[in-house]
Amino acid sequence: MEKELRLMKGNEAIAEAAIRAGVDAxxxxxxxxxxxxxxxxxxxxxxxxxxxxxxxAESEVASINMIYGAAGAGKRAMTSSSSPGISLMQEGLSYMAGAELPCVLLNVVRGGPGLGTIQPSQADYFQSTKGGGHGDYHLITLAPSSVQEMYDFLKISFELAEKYRNPAMILSDGAIGQMMEKVILDEQVPRRTEEEIIKDFPWASTGKKNRERNIITSLELDPAKQEQVNLNIQKKYREIEEKEVRFEKVQCDDAEYLLVAYGTSARLCQETVKLARDKGIKLGLLRPITLYPFPMKEIASMVEKQVKGVVSVEMSAGQMIEDVKLAVNGKVPAEHYGRFGGMIPSPEDILEFMEKQIMGG
Amino acid sequence: MTEEIIIAGFGGQGVLSMGKILAYSGIMQDQEVSWMPSYGPEMRGGTANVTVILSDERISSPILSTFDTAIILNQQSMDKFEEAVKPGGTLIYDPNGITRHPEREDIEVYQIAAAEEASNMGMNKVFNMVVLGGYLKVKPLVKMDNVIKGLKKSLPERYHHLLPVNEKAIKRGLEIIQEYKKN
Incomplete structure (x- = not known):
């Protein structure tokens, strides 16, 4: 069968992906x-x-709580918003992580803090990867860098969210959301039937028939029990960190210098790599696809081998750099470069920073 | 081959849809494409622009500061984008409403009186298709068959009865574009 090809905006692609992935709500x-x-x-x-x-819904707070309800019933539920709206959802996300409920949310990040600007930004990295709300939890965070990935990551995010019973975040930005590129669409997956939900999610509140009552809550007042809840959640995170790291390497085989960038910044950095290679500089790009779990081991092993310096490029004042520095562990220089508040760095500026701040000594 | 284009003018002139048709035409001949609009609190009458890239390779950055071709449809865009054309590149503009004509010597400049032509055709809305025709004459990178296919893909089916008039406008554009020589 011939593949269905369309020119779509990132925001439209993820919406079509939701329908085709059999999302319920x-x-x-x-x-x-x-x-x-x-x-x-x-x-x-x-x-x-x-x-x-x-x-x-009447608000972002209502949206996330509707999702809590739907997910509790074993349904595939999702929402999308942009930075200020995602901030409003943090309480609900913390409750979902605590109650071990799967869902997918899309953040098409805009410049902040506050109402900020509607132009693209990547300043929500901390909020997305380090929990965001209260308590010890993470969101499984994927960062698309093309319209095709906006489409593809919707389904992958649901699969991960359901496998680990934890909310998953697709961390995009205004550029990827508004841009059109070609998208290869896959075939319609039917929504889960009630029988399939009972079989796949025995924990869900599907109506008590011939089984013990399922309780979905993040409340456990007995500290010994609440610690056990936390231990179970942390065990999942260790497994996620072990098994679910995804990344892409561009011209890294012989790279002496390394850029680390995701989303729109990774697209800009691909151009920087070309510019550098034209000048004879052995520059590579590591693009984290999962931001949580972060590709710590891969960066560490590249630094062990031949990489002499790293620049983390992000449209922020420097958030991912903290994870990059943990991975580099002081072995080589590692610096952040970025523009923020809706401004986008140029590939030339990124190269100049690398040459002056890292290669220049 | 990679062609990096900026199309810039007023909101409502069909800048974004012209870019979309061009991008779809590229897809029809198996090219990689990207379409990156300026977006903001901008409505009809405000400025609008879109960056379109057609390439035989994977497209790295969809956000550009210099262009192979600039298609300029109002004075504000002329002020903003004349300097952004790469040396040896191409600038196409509609003189309608232009008070300061292009001054650069190191690029090729073409004029297309598309607003006037669309008005003569009795259909102001095909303005952008006249411009597209002019572009295709100067830069025949996409085959006309593929442009027509791209047009069909871009227009919702309820507008398919307008395909012939759009096609006609593209063909008029091919005929009327002229090289611009400074006096």
Missing amino acids: YYGYPITPQSEVMEYLTEQQPEDRTGMVVLQ
Whole structure:
């Protein structure tokens, strides 16, 4: 069968991916630069296509709590928002991590802090990868750097979220959300039937029939029991860190210098690598695809071998650099380069920084 | 081959949809494409621009500061993007509403009176297709068959009865574009 090819915005691609991945429900609240997600879904009327529910909630707080409810019933539920809206959802996300519920959320990041600007930014790295809300938890965080990946990562995120019973975050930005590229679409996956939900998610509140009552809660007042809950959650994170790290390497085989960048910054850095190679500089790019779990071991092993200096490029004041420095562990110089507040660095500026701050000594 | 294009003008002129048709045309001939709009609190009457890249290779950065071709459709865009054309590159503009014509000597400059032509055709809305036709004459990188296919893909089916008039506008654009010589 010939593959279905379309020119789509990142925001539209992830909406189409949601329908085709058999997602049961989308609850959202509009905010630029991601409003196309709900626009596209409403236009497509997925209720007719697959029975998927699309609902504009009264707020972001309502959206995430609707998702809590749907996920508790074993449904595939998702939302999308942009930075200020994601901040509003943090309480709900912490509760979901505590109650071990899967869901997927998309953050099309804009410049902050506060209401900030609607232009692209990557300043929500800490919030996404280090928990965001209260308590000891992480979101499984994937960072698409193309429209095709916006499409592909939706399904992967649900698979990871469901496998580990933990919320997953797709950390995008205004550029990837608004840009159009070609997308190869896959075939429609049917939504899970009630029987399949009972079989796949024995923990879900599916109506008590011939089994013990399932309780979905993040509340456990007995500290000894609450510690055990935490130990179980942490055990999952160790497994995730062991098994689920994803990354892409560009011209890294002989690289003496290394850029680390994700999302839009990784696209800019691909150009920087070309510029550097034209000048005879052996520069490579490591693109983390999962930001949590972060490719610590890979960076550490590259530094052990031939890499003499690292620049972490991020449209922020320097967040991912903290993980990069942990991986580098002081063995070689590692610095952050970035623009923020909606400004985008140029590939030339990135190269100049590398030459002056790292290669220049 | 990689062609990096900026199309810039007023919101409502069809800048974004012209870029989309061009990008779809590239897909029709198996190219890699990207379409990156300026987005912001901008509505009809404000400025709008879009960067389109057509390439035989994987596209690295979709965000550019210099271009092989600039298609300029108002004075603000002329002020902003004339300098962004790479040396040896191409600038195409509609003189309608332009108060300061391009001054650079190191690029090729073309004029296309698309607004006037669209008005003569009795369909102001095909303005952007006249411009597209002009671009295709100067830079025949996408085959006309593929442009027509791209157009069909871009337009929702309810507008498919407008395909012939759009095609006609593209063909008029091919005919009327002229090299611009400073006096």
